[in-house]
Amino acid sequence: MYTNFCVNCHLLNGKGVPKTSPPLAMSDYLMNNIEESIKGLKFGISGEISVNHEVYNNVMTVQGLSNDEITDVMNYILHSWGNSHDKLITEEEVSGIEP
Secondary structure (H helix, E strand, C coil), X not given: CHHHHCHHHHCCCCCCECCCECCCCCCHHHHHCHHXXXXXXXXXXXXXXXXXXXXEEEEECCCCCCHHHHHHXXXXXXXXXXCCCCCCCCHHHHHCCCC
């Protein structure tokens, strides 16, 4: 899922594109804003966010992923590139998140 939907902006190494697409690797935003990150995958993101002390102000469009696909992507990025989350995201958790 990551390769099909995320790699163009966040790259294979999760480091993103400076000034354009924030990193997912070792991302303070990701690790401190799990629910907001899930919302971004479900509903898109626009406006300013701060990731690792750098401001990004771009648009991430809705990717059209199902709840189980979002669950898979979130668990992949939360456990890749030096990220470590103490629990797995569940499909029930994802399906319960509203805009």
